[in-house]
Amino acid sequence: xxxxxxxxxxxxxxxxxxxxxxxxxxxxxxxxxxxxxxxxxxxxxxxxxxxxxxxxxxxxxxxxxxxxxxxxxxxxxxxxxxxxxxxxxxxxxxxxxxxxxxxxxxxxxxxxxxxxxxxxxxxxxxxxxxxxxxxxxxxxxxxxxxxxxxxxxxxxxxxxxxxxxxxxxxxxxxxxxxxxxxxxxxxxxxxxxxxxxxxxxxxxxxxxxxxxxxxxxxxxxxxxxxxxxxxxxxxxxxxxxxxxxxxxxxxxxxxxxxxxxxxxxxxxxxxxxxxxxxxxxxxxxxxxxxxxxxxxxxxxxxxxxxxxxxxxxxxxxxxxxxxxxxxxxxxxxxxxxxxxxxxxxxxxxxxxxxxxxxxxxxxxxxxxxxxxxxxxxxxxxxxxxxxxxxxxxxxxxxxxxxxxxxxxxxxxxxxxxxxxxxxxxxxxxxxxxxxxxxxxxxxxxxxxxxxxxxxxxxxxxxxxxxxxxxxxxxxxxxxxxxxxxxxxxxxxxxxxxxxxxxxxxxxxxxxxxxxxxxxxxxxxxxxxxxxxxxxxxxxxxxxxxxxxxxxxxxxxxxxxxxxxxxxxxxxxxxxxxxxxxxxxxxxxxxxxxxxxxxxxxxxxxxxxxxxxxxxxxxxxxxxxxxxxxxxxxxxxxxxxxxxxxxxxxxxxxxxxxxxxxxxxxxxxxxxxxxxxxxxxxxxxxxxxxxxxxxxxxxxxxxxxxxxxxxxxxxxxxxxxxxxxxxxxxxxxxxxxxxxxx
Amino acid sequence: xxxxxxxxxxxxxxxxxxxxxxxxxxxxxxxxxxxxxxxxxxxxxxxxxxxxxxxxxxxxxxxxxxxxxxxxxxxxxxxxxxxxxxxxxxxxxxxxxxxxxxxxxxxxxxxxxxxxxxxxxxxxxxxxxxxxxxxxxxxxxxxxxxxxxxxxxxxxxx
Ligand code: FES
Ligand code: FES
Numbered sequence: 001x002x003x004x005x006x007x008x009x010x011x012x013x014x015x016x017x018x019x020x021x022x023x024x025x026x027x028x029x030x031x032x033x034x035x036x037x038x039x040x041x042x043x044x045x046x047x048x049x050x051x052x053x054x055x056x057x058x059x060x061x062x063x064x065x066x067x068x069x070x071x072x073x074x075x076x077x078x079x080x081x082x083x084x085x086x087x088x089x090x091x092x093x094x095x096x097x098x099x100x101x102x103x104x105x106x107x108x109x110x111x112x113x114x115x116x117x118x119x120x121x122x123x124x125x126x127x128x129x130x131x132x133x134x135x136x137x138x139x140x141x142x143x144x145x146x147x148x149x150x151x152x153x154x155x156x157x158x159x160x161x162x163x164x165x166x167x168x169x170x171x172x173x174x175x176x177x178x179x180x181x182x183x184x185x186x187x188x189x190x191x192x193x194x195x196x197x198x199x200x201x202x203x204x205x206x207x208x209x210x211x212x213x214x215x216x217x218x219x220x221x222x223x224x225x226x227x228x229x230x231x232x233x234x235x236x237x238x239x240x241x242x243x244x245x246x247x248x249x250x251x252x253x254x255x256x257x258x259x260x261x262x263x264x265x266x267x268x269x270x271x272x273x274x275x276x277x278x279x280x281x282x283x284x285x286x287x288x289x290x291x292x293x294x295x296x297x298x299x300x301x302x303x304x305x306x307x308x309x310x311x312x313x314x315x316x317x318x319x320x321x322x323x324x325x326x327x328x329x330x331x332x333x334x335x336x337x338x339x340x341x342x343x344x345x346x347x348x349x350x351x352x353x354x355x356x357x358x359x360x361x362x363x364x365x366x367x368x369x370x371x372x373x374x375x376x377x378x379x380x381x382x383x384x385x386x387x388x389x390x391x392x393x394x395x396x397x398x399x400x401x402x403x404x405x406x407x408x409x410x411x412x413x414x415x416x417x418x419x420x421x422x423x424x425x426x427x428x429x430x431x432x433x434x435x436x437x438x439x440x441x442x443x444x445x446x447x448x449x450x451x452x453x454x455x456x457x458x459x460x461x462x463x464x465x466x467x468x469x470x471x472x473x474x475x476x477x478x479x480x481x482x483x484x485x486x487x488x489x490x491x492x493x494x495x496x497x498x499x500x501x502x503x504x505x506x507x508x509x510x511x512x513x514x515x516x517x518x519x520x521x522x523x524x525x526x527x528x529x530x531x532x533x534x535x536x537x538x539x540x541x542x543x544x545x546x547x548x549x550x551x552x553x554x555x556x557x558x559x560x561x562x563x564x565x566x567x568x569x570x571x572x573x574x575x576x577x578x579x580x581x582x583x584x585x586x587x588x589x590x591x592x593x594x595x596x597x598x599x600x601x602x603x604x605x606x607x608x609x610x611x612x613x614x615x616x617x618x619x620x621x622x623x624x625x626x627x628x629x630x631x632x633x634x635x636x637x638x639x640x641x642x643x644x645x646x647x648x649x650x651x652x653x654x655x656x657x658x659x660x661x662x663x664x665x666x667x668x669x670x671x672x673x674x675x676x677x678x679x680x681x682x683x684x685x686x687x688x689x690x691x692x693x694x695x696x697x698x699x700x701x702x703x704x705x706x707x708x709x710x711x712x713x714x715x716x717x718x719x720x721x722x723x724x725x726x727x728x729x730x731x732x733x734x735x736x737x738x739x740x741x
Numbered sequence: 742x743x744x745x746x747x748x749x750x751x752x753x754x755x756x757x758x759x760x761x762x763x764x765x766x767x768x769x770x771x772x773x774x775x776x777x778x779x780x781x782x783x784x785x786x787x788x789x790x791x792x793x794x795x796x797x798x799x800x801x802x803x804x805x806x807x808x809x810x811x812x813x814x815x816x817x818x819x820x821x822x823x824x825x826x827x828x829x830x831x832x833x834x835x836x837x838x839x840x841x842x843x844x845x846x847x848x849x850x851x852x853x854x855x856x857x858x859x860x861x862x863x864x865x866x867x868x869x870x871x872x873x874x875x876x877x878x879x880x881x882x883x884x885x886x887x888x889x890x891x892x893x894x895x896x897x898x899x
Contacts (some may be wrong), residue, residue: 069839069876083879232835239840240828242774242814246841249773257768282757297797302757302764379778379786379841379875428776428841429875590894641878645838648877671783671873680866683877 050159068427071638080224083160087187091279170206230637247398262293271314335520345516352512357489361480373659374470380428384443387453393529398427432528468527486554503533508563531701538705542596577627581608592718597710602697611714617733631694646703652677654708749815752814756803763798785872788845795852814844830889838876
């Protein structure tokens with residue numbers, strides 16, 4: 001087998017489909033027929049799998065990520081266009097089909113290896129690691145804050161630069177002049193001394209024949225024209241007119257509607273249901289027993305829903321049918337105790353001898369924290385439209401992982417993956433929930449039973465009760481301080497380690513650390529929840545370091561600063577948030593200020609929250625100041641919006657977010673008992689960006705882990721009450737019970 | 742057959758007594774700009790106007806709107822090329838993130854500004870807190886309402 005070479009990875013155009021497209025195969029094994037699908041009209045040249053140039057000189061960026069409102073289509077197109085020196089007013093985009101060519105192995109690495117940067121990534125494509133990994137993993141996920149960090153840096157920019165260099169070469173060859181004398185600007189290449197110029201489109205056919213550069217030169221930040229500016233987002237106009245099409249809005253001729261009720265206890269099965277359709281159920285087409293759920297297909301959602309609600313369905317009892325939240329937490333505690341006693345804990349990190357150092361400490365600080373299960377509650381309830389016909393399967397959905405959907409469909413129906421087409425739509429919120437394929441599989445199983453397309457819509461209740469949840473967790477932390485209040489030992493025992501693996505690391509220089517974890521049995525399905533494990537560890541680490549600062553009678557800002565002396569990026573972010581928040585300035589009575597900082601997905605975020613706790617215990621977050629070093633913000637306005645979004649999302653969870661299990665099933669069902677932050681509860685947020693020149697970090701997730709501890713640390717400042725259990729609403733904060741100082 | 746007037750156009754629809762307006766608008770009239778979020782009047786994603794008043798279409802029986810003027814997000818622009826002042830403000834503030842809640846937000850904002858052309862922050866909070874945005878774009882929604890309010894003042898004085 002030929003190797004997957006870097007040259008082939010950068011790629012060039014193809015000849016296919018009767019349309020004249022000049023170039024060479026994308027890679028050995030010739031994928032030309034698939035790539036040909038990208039050609040929308042006569043005469044377009046596909047320069048590589050990431051961009052094409054049309055005869056009217058329009059440059060189209062082909063973007064392998066779903067738009068969930070993070071502005072990814074705009075930001076990635078900007079990265080490509082900037083390197084290419086394309087005329088931004090003539091740049092457009094197209095979402096790439098779910099194909100392996102676009103699979104994002106680096107995303108996986110983003111999750112597994114976290115903060116590390118991968119200068120070797122491109123090298124690895126040469127030895128085929130990329131291809132192999134992609135084959136096994138089938139990843140084209142939008143998540144892990146990966147779009148700009150990996151696709152942008154390693155595909156879009158390189159593709160843009162390679163295309164420009166090929167166009168320059170074509171011009172140089174045609175005009176017989178050295179490339180150094182050429183200028184590329186606004187989609188035109190010119191040779192000033194001979195006053196010759198040609199558009200990208202005019203040069204494209206010749207350029208596609210040019211040898212692809214192995215190391216196209218990327219711009220340095222001083223040369224950026226588009227990167228670092230806030231161009232109006234492509235996706236916005238359609239979102240104010242109602243024209244934007246989400247998965248929920250798909251309309252396929254002949255389509256019917258379905259809704260579903262899964263066994264309330266995870267893992268339980270349907271015991272009995274009458275699937276006969278009666279005449280008293282107008283508009284109902286079919287009632288299906290899917291084993292672990294019951295679905296109704298009807299002319300409309302309402303008929304399906306009311307029929308489903310009226311059906312007597314019996315579910316089988318399981319060993320978990322009587323289980324309640326307190327017992328689950330109790331089991332977790334017992335598992336941790338047992339693992340500790342038996343020496344069965346898994347090691348996360350060890351440095352020095354923490355156990356011994358704890359004994360030497362002048363002061364011992366100990367705390368146990370508890371966090372709840374959390375649902376995603378995307379604004380758009382889960383849905384998927386599927387049509388199984390003629391040995392083929394078509395799926396319409398908004399997915400963070402269209403390739404995963406494709407693979408799941410092929411497996412479920414036992415058909416070739418090429419017989420599956422995924423039409424990805426806009427996502428009404430992803431937050432990790434839409435990287436799963438459970439809903440799509442249900443829709444396919446339902447559609448398989450009929451010969452027309454079916455749109456499966458989950459009720460909000462189903463969405464809340466059959467999510468994949470952020471893990472509930474228990475965490476035990478200990479630290480020893482020396483005479484001066486500095487930590488000399490740190491131990492942490494937590495449960496469940498998912499992604500990214502470094503989430504439980506602490507950024508503070510503490511000698512003698514022992515970080516361990518247990519993985520107790522659980523039956524509640526787990527899923528990636530915005531920022532994944534950082535959502536728990538951000539709270540744990542930043543609450544506990546605050547406890548240490550107070551135990552040492554030190555200012556929490558100064559304490560953090562002192563313990564991150566070796567990390568210049570942390571120092572700058574801390575200084576900025578200090579200055580912008582007027583840290584230390586007086587606040588009204590019953591107000592408090594709290595600080596927290598965390599690094600996740602390559603970005604460092606510090607937040608200072610200003611909080612008022614009424615004498616009735618009611619918490620109001622007035623203001624959040626956010627300082628962030630994302631390396632470089634490609635689209636600053638979009639970046640700021642993402643920071644705000646992550647803060648409000650994390651705040652909702654911190655204040656009231658809690659999924660509880662009773663009799664094996666989720667209690668909460670809709671926004672009345674799973675409340676989220678509303679406008680009147682939203683703080684004023686001020687975001688300040690440091691472009692440090694480090695590789696771009698994530699935007700969609702890194703502000704989330706920091707907000708909960710910033711707020712609870714502020715509550716401590718206001719009341720002297722330390723919140724060790726989330727959500728905040730579970731804690732009694734009335735003035736009458738506050739400690740007197 | 743029930744006849745509904747939506748955005749000035751007549752639609753013959755087939756709605757049972759309890760069928761919410763939301764599903765009729767989306768599935769029978771094909772106007773998918775109005776969104777389903779909760780189904781129990783908690784989130785505001787389904788907001789439409791009936792005779793100018795904002796209502797949650799997920800809990801409003803379709804037949805109750807017979808003979809009235811229903812306006813959805815598709816019906817507020819003056820014409821194809823001229824967006825409503827509120828829609829324009831939304832674009833200028835780059836307000837939507839995922840966008841799913843935004844039809845409902847805009848319909849609530851239009852209703853608010855019709856009643857009160859220059860609302861204060863508190864009045865905006867009061868009028869808009871029934872509309873959830875899981876992307877947390879509240880500050881942009883608020884700025885966009887202030888911006889729309891300001892353009893209303895100038896366009897009125899012209
Ligand atoms: S869908 Fe009507 S208020 Fe939520
Ligand atoms: S923009 Fe996504 S829910 Fe409001």
